[in-house]
Amino acid sequence: MNREEILSKLHDIYVEVLELDELTLTEATTASDIDEWDSLSHIELIDAIEREFGVKFKSKEVMDWNNVGDIITSIAQKK
C-alpha cells in the first residue's frame, strides 16, 4: 500500500470517527486544522486506525505524531 492509498483510507476514517460532512486531508494536516480533532477524538482515531490497518502503535509513536504524514509513515513501516 502506498502513501496515497493510506491517506485515502485515513480520510474515510476521519470522516467517520469525527462525524464530518466534508474534509480535506493532506499529509500536512495537523490537529489544529480540524476542530473536531482533539485529544479525546485522537484516541478514537488511533483505535479506528489500528483496527482498519491491523496494526498496533507504540505509545511513543502516538505521542510523537505532528501531522497526518507522520501517521502514514508509522502505518507504512508496519505494512
Place this chain on the structure above:
Amino acid sequence: MNLTFSDLKKWARKSFDDAPCTRVALLGDSATQFLATGIKGCAASRGIAMELFEADYNQVERQLLDPSSELYQFAPQYVVIFQSTHKFAERHALLAPEQRATLADERLDFLASVCQSQQLAAAKIIYFNYPEDEDTVYGSYQNKVSSSLIFQLRYLNYKLMTLSQQYPNLFICDLASLQARVGRDFAYTPNVYVSSDMLLSLKFVPLVAARVVDIIGATLGRFKKCVILDLDNTLWGGVIGDDGIEGIQLGHGMGIGKAFSEFQMWIKKLRQRGIIVCVSSKNDEATAREPFVSHPDMILRLDDIAVFQANWETKVDNIRTIQQILNIGFDSMVFIDDNPFERHIVKEHIPEITVPDLPEDPADYLEYLYTLNLFETASDSSADKDRTRQYQIEAQRVTFKKTFANEDDFLQSLQMVSRVEGFTPFNTPRVSQLSQRSNQFNLRTVRYTESDITSLATDPDVIDLSFTLVDKFGDNGLIAVVVMRPLDTDTLFVDTWLMSCRVLKRGMERFTLNVMVDVARGKGYKRIVGEYIPTAKNKMVCDHYSSLGFKAIEGCDSKQYELDIQHYQPLKNFITRQ
C-alpha cells in the same frame, strides 16, 4: 443490543426536551471522559434522560470530602465512583512495605464514611469493584502474603460485598466479573493508558457503561420479572412430538443433553430468586407436559412454571395471553426461543419484549445469555415464594374461561364469595399495603400508613370497608378497600376506592357498590359522591363512576360524580356475600 462507543456517542447527544432527568455524578481516579459519554449514551438508548456531572480528573476524595464541592451542589441521585485497580496498585507500590497490609481497609473506611454521609443520604452510590491484577512480585506465593497486591485486592472485593449488605444505598458494579469474562487484553489498552490515562479500552467502555445503567435502571424500577421459554431445542435437544420422551436430549447421557440441563439449572435459579417462568410452545399440551412430569433428567418441573401455554396458536397470541394473566408490562418480559423465525415475529409484533438472539449452538446459549445481564435487580425478592403458585391459579381461571360461551356463565361458575368487614387489627397491615401499592385501580390514590388505618377504624363518622374474594380456584385474599366520609347529613364522599388488579373483570366493583349503598342507606344517607383524580397510572378507572350509574356533577373543579341511593337498584353480579 450491543452498541459500540460511536453509537453511544450519538445517543449521548439525544435531547429529551423537558422529560425529568436522572442526575448522575461520575468520579474517577483516572480519565473518565469516555465512560461518561458511554453512561449517558447507554441511558439515552434505553429511554432514560440523564444529566451527568463529571468531576475533574482524579477528584474522588476532594469532591466527596469537601461539603461545598461541585458534587454536592449538583445534588446527584446517583454517585458513580470508579477507583481503579491500576491506581490502587500504584499506591500500593509507593507505600512502605509495612503499610501495604492495611491499604484495602483504608479504602473501605473511606467508602463507609461516604455511605454514611448526610449530604448523600438520598443518593445511591455505585462503586466499581476491582478487577484482579497480579504483579508477580511473589508469584503464587502472594496468596500467603497479606500485604501482597493480589491479597489486598481480593480482600477488598470481598469486603465490598459485605459493605454493600450493610449499607442499602451502596451498589457494587461488578467490574471484576465483567473483566474476568472479556479478558484483560480486551478491557485495557496500554498505549491509550500511557498517552491519555484512560484505563478502559474503547471497546470495553460500552460494556461497563451498560452495567452501570443496568443498576440505575433496576433502582428506577426497570427490571425483568418474567422469562418465557420455548421447549423443543431450547429447553431440551430434539423435538418431543417426533423424538418422544426417550429420544430428547437431556442430562449427561444423551448427545449434547448436558448443555440443556445446565440451561435449565440457570432458569431454576432465576425462578428461585423470584423470576416468573412461563412456557410457550407449539405442541400438543399433553406431549409438552410429559417431560416435566416423567423425564428423570428434567431440572424444571411443572411446579416451576407459572403459565404453561402449549398449543398450536401463534407465539404472539400465547405471549399476549401470558401477559394478561400476569398483568405485567411486556418490557419486563424476556422471550427465549432457538428459532430465529419465531423470534422475529415476536419482536415484530411486541417490540417492548426482550428477545435475545440465541446462538445456533446450544453449548453457547448460557455463555451468550450471561453476557446480556438481563436480570439486574435492586432487591432480593426470593422470599416471595407464593408468586408462582398465584399465577398458576390465575392461568387455570383463564383456561377455564375459554370453555364458556358467555361472560356471565363463566363468572357464575367461579362460585365467588366475598367477606366484607371494617378495618380491624388483623387486616390493617394488608389494607395499608394495598393503599400504598395500588396505582391502577385507585380513584384518588390517597396513601395510608398502618397508623392512619387504625385511626380511620376508630373514627365513628368514617365508613371503612374491606373486601376479600375466594373462588373455586383459590383465595385471592383481601383485594378491595373503600373509605367514605360524610360531607353533610345526606351525603357521603368516597375518600378511597381501590382494588387489586388481580380481580379485574369479575364484577367485584358492582358488588362493592351494592355493599356501599346498603351501608349508606342503613345510616340514613341519601346520596354518595365520588371523585376521580387522574394520575399517570390510573387511567383504567377514568370512567369508573359513570359506568356504575353515577351522574357527573356539573361546574365542579375536579371530576366528581353523584349517585342517588334512594332509587338505587342493586347491580347484577355473581358474588355471594359471606
